[in-house]
Amino acid sequence: MTYGGIEAGGTKWVCAIGGGPDDLRDTATFPTTTPEETIARAAAFFANDGSVAAVGIGSFGPIDIQPGSPTWGHITTTPKPGWANTDIASALGSALNVPIAVDTDVNAAALGEHRWGAAVGLDTFCYITVGTGIGGGGMANGRLMHGLLHPELGHMRIPHDRERDPFDGICPYHGDCLEGLASGEAIRARWGWAGEENVDEHIWHLEAEYLALGLVNVICTLSPEKIVLGGGVMKQPQLLPLVRKQVSELLAGYISAPELDGELDDYLVAPALGDRAGVLGSLELARNFARART
Amino acid sequence: MTYGGIEAGGTKWVCAIGGGPDDLRDTATFPTTTPEETIARAAAFFANDGSVAAVGIGSFGPIDIQPGSPTWGHITTTPKPGWANTDIASALGSALNVPIAVDTDVNAAALGEHRWGAAVGLDTFCYITVGTGIGGGGMANGRLMHGLLHPELGHMRIPHDRERDPFDGICPYHGDCLEGLASGEAIRARWGWAGEENVDEHIWHLEAEYLALGLVNVICTLSPEKIVLGGGVMKQPQLLPLVRKQVSELLAGYISAPELDGELDDYLVAPALGDRAGVLGSLELARNFARART
Numbered sequence: 001m002t003y004g005g006i007e008a009g010g011t012k013w014v015c016a017i018g019g020g021p022d023d024l025r026d027t028a029t030f031p032t033t034t035p036e037e038t039i040a041r042a043a044a045f046f047a048n049d050g051s052v053a054a055v056g057i058g059s060f061g062p063i064d065i066q067p068g069s070p071t072w073g074h075i076t077t078t079p080k081p082g083w084a085n086t087d088i089a090s091a092l093g094s095a096l097n098v099p100i101a102v103d104t105d106v107n108a109a110a111l112g113e114h115r116w117g118a119a120v121g122l123d124t125f126c127y128i129t130v131g132t133g134i135g136g137g138g139m140a141n142g143r144l145m146h147g148l149l150h151p152e153l154g155h156m157r158i159p160h161d162r163e164r165d166p167f168d169g170i171c172p173y174h175g176d177c178l179e180g181l182a183s184g185e186a187i188r189a190r191w192g193w194a195g196e197e198n199v200d201e202h203i204w205h206l207e208a209e210y211l212a213l214g215l216v217n218v219i220c221t222l223s224p225e226k227i228v229l230g231g232g233v234m235k236q237p238q239l240l241p242l243v244r245k246q247v248s249e250l251l252a253g254y255i256s257a258p259e260l261d262g263e264l265d266d267y268l269v270a271p272a273l274g275d276r277a278g279v280l281g282s283l284e285l286a287r288n289f290a291r292a293r294t
Numbered sequence: 295m296t297y298g299g300i301e302a303g304g305t306k307w308v309c310a311i312g313g314g315p316d317d318l319r320d321t322a323t324f325p326t327t328t329p330e331e332t333i334a335r336a337a338a339f340f341a342n343d344g345s346v347a348a349v350g351i352g353s354f355g356p357i358d359i360q361p362g363s364p365t366w367g368h369i370t371t372t373p374k375p376g377w378a379n380t381d382i383a384s385a386l387g388s389a390l391n392v393p394i395a396v397d398t399d400v401n402a403a404a405l406g407e408h409r410w411g412a413a414v415g416l417d418t419f420c421y422i423t424v425g426t427g428i429g430g431g432g433m434a435n436g437r438l439m440h441g442l443l444h445p446e447l448g449h450m451r452i453p454h455d456r457e458r459d460p461f462d463g464i465c466p467y468h469g470d471c472l473e474g475l476a477s478g479e480a481i482r483a484r485w486g487w488a489g490e491e492n493v494d495e496h497i498w499h500l501e502a503e504y505l506a507l508g509l510v511n512v513i514c515t516l517s518p519e520k521i522v523l524g525g526g527v528m529k530q531p532q533l534l535p536l537v538r539k540q541v542s543e544l545l546a547g548y549i550s551a552p553e554l555d556g557e558l559d560d561y562l563v564a565p566a567l568g569d570r571a572g573v574l575g576s577l578e579l580a581r582n583f584a585r586a587r588t
Binding site: 062064076077123124136140141142143145146147148149150151152153154155156157158159160173174213216217218219220221222223224225250252253254255256257259260 | 356358370371417418430434435436437439440441442443444445446447448449450451452453454467468507510511512513514515516517518519544546547548549550551553554
């Protein structure tokens with residue numbers, strides 16, 4: 001069977017048709033413009049192929065992923081202009097006349113890593129993206145994390161020493177939440193960073209400190225077996241080692257598990273699927289959804 | 295079938311024999327002294343009855359609850375004198391010659407609330423205790439939260455404005471983590487509070503603020519359908535309403551779910567089983583364990 005996957009991001013959409021990382025028949029990437037135009041481009045891409053049995057969407061959010069909810073498949077309170085209260089799932093489903101599975105972009109990426117990447121065989125783990133924003137998903141007890149809605153990791157509150165870092169944070173809802181202090185947008189606003197590789201030590205030390213505080217809170221709350229860290233900001237090669245060191249220092253030996261001893265090299269890891277985790281996980285969402293229906 | 299339950303706390307152990315809240319044949323409560331003496335008293339209580347098919351222990355921690363681990367059933371890195379690296383499960387199992395189920399005190403309480411209390415029918419929720427320390431457990435996707443080890447909610451980091459509250463925190467590992475700032479021990483150390491009912495407004499406003507920061511982080515990480523708040527500190531009658539108000543303000547409308555609109559009266563709740571959640575949940579641990587073995 002052939003499935004379709006869409007990594008529906010706030011900046012771009014990545015679409016793929018196939019069965020997995022070594023079996024992709026076609027892919028397309030286009031910018032996220034208006035909802036109508038963006039959804040129409042995705043629909044045209046899959047319609048042109050004509051073979052997909054189901055499409056999975058891993059979307060930016062917040063998005064309603066509660067089966068049976070009247071606003072299922074709607075992006076809800078996003079500050080992204082034009083996209084609040086947009087129904088992406090039904091719009092695509094009616095255009096293509098195939099079943100649509102929908103989850104968060106980070107849950108989709110987590111699913112991809114669980115099927116083919118760094119989280120194979122794990123029951124409880126997180127996938128966290130540090131890019132324009134900060135988001136997180138994952139599995140708890142072997143299933144994707146949903147709950148009331150879905151995790152919104154980027155909006156947790158962490159210590160913020162305003163003497164060392166007087167920056168107010170950029171979150172329109174919370175100011176200096178984790179995303180407000182440590183997202184790519186925050187680094188851009190604070191330091192003028194434009195996404196390039198950069199060796200300015202104090203930028204990345206501060207960044208590692210905030211990310212480590214967020215990760216420690218995730219570890220204390222969910223007790224994940226592993227955390228996969230993706231997203232554009234994590235591509236700074238010096239960042240992940242700094243984050244590991246800070247997490248280790250913050251935990252201070254309290255949580256006794258061999259995985260948390262030493263350098264955390266196998267505990268805090270980059271996505272094995274790289275940038276394709278989201279779109280491949282979206283394919284897998286479609287496959288799981290189609291299987292559950294038969 | 296009759297089961298035994300132990301709420302193994304750092305201050306006292308509560309033991310019960312029976313099948314549920316309306317069917318308790320015998321109970322006993324005694325102080326937590328040395329491991330040998332405390333375990334022997336529990337063993338004598340159950341041996342004297344002679345009818346229990348299995349015993350469930352909901353214990354203070356950190357505790358190794360990983361089935362198959364060589365230190366399964368051991369309390370590990372606790373700062374409680376004499377109790378670090380104590381094997382409580384096998385000691386009791388050999389004394390009684392019945393199967394022993396073991397989990398954290400807060401997971402046991404969560405299980406009790408799930409079976410008979412405030413969390414019936416929920417898949418993903420938390421039980422958080424604010425007492426001498428702060429701990430949290432619950433269910434994710436319909437099963438108790440384990441992961442790498444188990445949640446250690448009390449040790450997350452939250453914002454701490456040292457100008458308003460110069461108190462350093464009392465956690466021997468982390469200083470001003472959530473438990474370090476907001477546990478009963480922290481309130482005692484900061485204000486001289488001795489556990490009595492107290493109407494001093496600034497104590498409880500600050501307490502509500504810290505607890506709300508912790509709860510917001512739990513909401514952002516796990517997206518629970520409900521949070522049950524137990525423990526001695528939560529018995530201050532003015533505290534829960536203050537916590538609800540602060541959580542609502544901190545979320546600032548970002549997470550769109552009907553449960554988070556309004557006063558949060560049905561979202562942040564007291565345990566329906568009151569102080570018996572832990573020991574009743576421990577009975578239920580025993581029942582589930584015995585069932586899974588047959």
